[in-house]
Amino acid sequence: MYLIFFNLAVVSALVFYITRTVKRSFQYEVQQLYSFLRGSSKLPPGPLGLPFLGSIPSVTGMDGYTPFSQIATAYGGMAYFRLGKKKVLVLREPDMIKEAYKLAAFSDRPKTSFKDDGLIGNKGIIQSVGNVWSEHRRLILSAFRTMGLKSASASSSSSSLAAASSVSPATQHIAEKMQHDVQEYLTFVAGPGGATSDMALLERLTGRLAGSCVSSCVLGLPKSFADPEFVENVEVIEEGFHVGEKLAPFEVLPILKMVPGLWRRVQEKMKRNHCVTCRYFKGLIREKVTETAADQSGGSGDGGSGEACQGSPDSLITIYRREMTKREALETKILSEIQLMQTITDLFCAGTETIKYSLMWMMLYMAKYPEIQQKIQDEIESVIGDEDRLVSWNDLSLLPYTEATILECLRLRPVLPFGHPRAVHDGGAEFRGYEVPKGTVVLALIWDVHQDPRYWENPQQFRPSRFLNAEGKTFRPDNFIPFGTGRRLCLGDQMAMMQLFTSFSGLLQRYTIAPKVGVQVDLNWKILLSLLVPKTFQLDLISRSRPAHSTLGQTSDSNFQHSM
Numbered sequence: 001m002y003l004i005f006f007n008l009a010v011v012s013a014l015v016f017y018i019t020r021t022v023k024r025s026f027q028y029e030v031q032q033l034y035s036f037l038r039g040s041s042k043l044p045p046g047p048l049g050l051p052f053l054g055s056i057p058s059v060t061g062m063d064g065y066t067p068f069s070q071i072a073t074a075y076g077g078m079a080y081f082r083l084g085k086k087k088v089l090v091l092r093e094p095d096m097i098k099e100a101y102k103l104a105a106f107s108d109r110p111k112t113s114f115k116d117d118g119l120i121g122n123k124g125i126i127q128s129v130g131n132v133w134s135e136h137r138r139l140i141l142s143a144f145r146t147m148g149l150k151s152a153s154a155s156s157s158s159s160s161l162a163a164a165s166s167v168s169p170a171t172q173h174i175a176e177k178m179q180h181d182v183q184e185y186l187t188f189v190a191g192p193g194g195a196t197s198d199m200a201l202l203e204r205l206t207g208r209l210a211g212s213c214v215s216s217c218v219l220g221l222p223k224s225f226a227d228p229e230f231v232e233n234v235e236v237i238e239e240g241f242h243v244g245e246k247l248a249p250f251e252v253l254p255i256l257k258m259v260p261g262l263w264r265r266v267q268e269k270m271k272r273n274h275c276v277t278c279r280y281f282k283g284l285i286r287e288k289v290t291e292t293a294a295d296q297s298g299g300s301g302d303g304g305s306g307e308a309c310q311g312s313p314d315s316l317i318t319i320y321r322r323e324m325t326k327r328e329a330l331e332t333k334i335l336s337e338i339q340l341m342q343t344i345t346d347l348f349c350a351g352t353e354t355i356k357y358s359l360m361w362m363m364l365y366m367a368k369y370p371e372i373q374q375k376i377q378d379e380i381e382s383v384i385g386d387e388d389r390l391v392s393w394n395d396l397s398l399l400p401y402t403e404a405t406i407l408e409c410l411r412l413r414p415v416l417p418f419g420h421p422r423a424v425h426d427g428g429a430e431f432r433g434y435e436v437p438k439g440t441v442v443l444a445l446i447w448d449v450h451q452d453p454r455y456w457e458n459p460q461q462f463r464p465s466r467f468l469n470a471e472g473k474t475f476r477p478d479n480f481i482p483f484g485t486g487r488r489l490c491l492g493d494q495m496a497m498m499q500l501f502t503s504f505s506g507l508l509q510r511y512t513i514a515p516k517v518g519v520q521v522d523l524n525w526k527i528l529l530s531l532l533v534p535k536t537f538q539l540d541l542i543s544r545s546r547p548a549h550s551t552l553g554q555t556s557d558s559n560f561q562h563s564m
C-alpha cells in the first residue's frame with residue numbers, strides 16, 4: 001500500500017514538473033508569435049528558437065562565445081532569446097551595455113542551482129541581490145579604500161591608474177605585500193634546478209600567486225606557497241570552475257536532473273568543494289580573530305600584522321566584524337559570520353582564476369611578440385637600474401609602456417568576455433522601448449566591444465601604444481571595459497591592476513619568455529564556464545642575468561619540501 005502511494009506521488013510530481021516545464025517553455029514562443037502576428041513586439045528582437053529547446057542548437061557545438069556575438073550582431077546589437085528554460089538578453093553595443101548596467105532593474109544575478117538549491121542562498125557579494133548585495137558592496141568598497149586597495153577618488157575604469165598610484169601609506173603597505181608574494185612566486189618558479197619547464201606547474205604556481213595576494217592583501221594573512229591547506233583551497237576553487245561548467249546543461253534544461261545519478265554526481269562534487277572552502281575560510285577567520293585579539297592585548301610582542309598600517313586595519317575580516325558588532329546594537333541582521341565567510345570565498349574566487357589566466361595570456365603574448373617584451377624589459381631596466389629589487393606599484397607612472405601592454409592584453413583577451421552574468425529583477429525592466437521579462441539573464445559582450453573597428457584602429461593588432469597619449473602617458477579609452485561597468489563594476493579592479501603590474505614586471509625582470517623550441521605560440525582560446533582561457537600553454541622561461549648580489553627569485557631547497 002505504502003509503495004503504491006509512494007509511486008503515485010512520484011508519478012504526480014513528474015507529471016506536474018513536466019507540464020510546468022513545457023508550459024513555461026512554450027510561453028515564450030506564444031508571446032513571440034503573438035507579437036509577430038500583431039506586427040509589434042514589446043520583447044526585444046531575437047530568434048524564435050525551437051519549442052522547449054529554444055536556441056540551444058544554435059549555440060552548442062561552437063566555441064561558447066561566437067554564437068552569442070553572431071546573434072547579437074544579427075539583431076542590431078541587442079538580442080533576446082531562450083536557451084531551454086533560461087531567457088537571455090545579449091548586448092554588444094557599448095552605449096547599450098553602459099545604459100542597462102546603470103539601472104537597478106539590471107543589477108540582479110541569475111538564479112542558479114548552486115545558489116538557490118540551498119548551498120549558498122542570498123549570501124556574499126558576487127551572487128547576492130537586494131539589500132544583502134548593496135550592504136556588502138558598500139562595506140567592501142569602504143574597507144578596500146581604508147586598506148589601500150581602492151583609491152578614494154580615481155575611477156580606475158576611465159583614467160590611468162598612474163595618478164592613483166601616487167601612493168597613500170595604506171596602498172604602499174599593500175604594494176609591499178604584493179612584492180613579497182611575487183618574490184615567493186619567483187622563488188618557486190626558479191626551482192632548485194633552474195626555471196621550471198613544467199607548464200602545468202607554472203600554471204598552478206600562478207594560481208597560488210593570485211590566491212596568496214588575496215590572502216595577504218584582503219585578509220591580512222600571508223600564506224606560503226607550500227602551505228598544504230592553502231594549496232588545497234586554491235586547487236578546489238580552480239576545480240570549482242570545471243564543476244560549474246558541468247552545471248550549465250542542468251541550468252538550461254533542468255529536466256536533465258531526472259536522469260538517475262547524473263545530477264547527484266555533480267551536486268555531490270559541488271557540496272564537497274563547498275565544504276572544503278567553508279572549512280578553510282572559517283579557519284582563516286578564526287586565525288585572524290585570534291591574531292587581532294593577541295595584538296590588542298599586546299600578546300604578539302612584535303606588534304603583529306593585525307594592525308600593520310599605522311593603525312588602519314589590514315584585514316577585511318577585522319573591518320567586517322567590527323561593523324557587525326556595531327550593527328548588532330542596532331539590531332540589523334544583514335551582516336553575519338556566515339555572510340562574512342561567503343564574502344571571503346567570493347573574493348577568493350573572483351580574484352584567483354581571473355588573475356591567473358590574465359597573467360598566462362600576458363606570458364603568451366610576450367612569447368609571441370619578443371620585440372614588445374624587449375621594450376618592456378628596457379623600460380624596467382631604465383627605472384630599476386642596478387637596484388636589487390622588484391618593480392613595485394610605486395614605479396607605475398615611470399613604466400607607461402609596461403602598463404599599456406597589460407591593458408592591451410586585457411583588451412584582446414578579457415578573461416570575463418561576457419562579464420559576470422546579470423539578471424533582470426523581479427519587476428522586469430523597460431529598456432529602449434522594450435519590456436525585458438524578470439529573471440532574464442543578461443550578457444554584456446565585452447570582447448565584442450574591445451574588437452569593434454569603430455572604436456579601435458586595426459583591432460586585431462597587438463599594439464600597446466594605443467593606450468598611450470601624445471605625452472607618452474597611459475590612458476583608458478571609454479570603450480575599454482574588462483572590469484565591466486555600472487552598478488556591479490568589479491570591486492577588485494584596482495587590486496587586479498596592482499597585482500598584474502607587480503607580477504608581470506617581476507616575471508620579466510627575472511625571465512625572458514620565449515616559445516618552446518619547435519612549438520608555435522598558440523593564442524587560441526576556449527571558454528571555461530565564463531572564463532576566456534588559453535587552449536594550450538607551452539612556453540620557455542629563460543633566466544636573465546642579474547647583478548651578482550641579487551636575491552630576486554633565489555631558491556633554497558627547503559622551499560620544496562612540500563609536494564607541488
Ligand code: HEM
Nearest residue numbers: 126350351354358416419420483484485488490491492496
Ligand atoms: C584581471 C582580473 C579581473 C577581471 C578582468 C575582473 C572582471 C570582473 C567583471 C567583468 C566583473 C562583473 C562586473 C559586472 O557585473 O558588471 C567582476 C565582478 C567582480 N569582481 Fe572582478 N575582475 C578581476 C579581478 C578581481 C579581483 C582581484 C577581485 C577581488 C579580490 C575581484 C572582485 C570582484 C567582485 C567582488 C565582483 C562582483 C561585484 C558585484 O557583484 O557587485 N575581481 N570582475
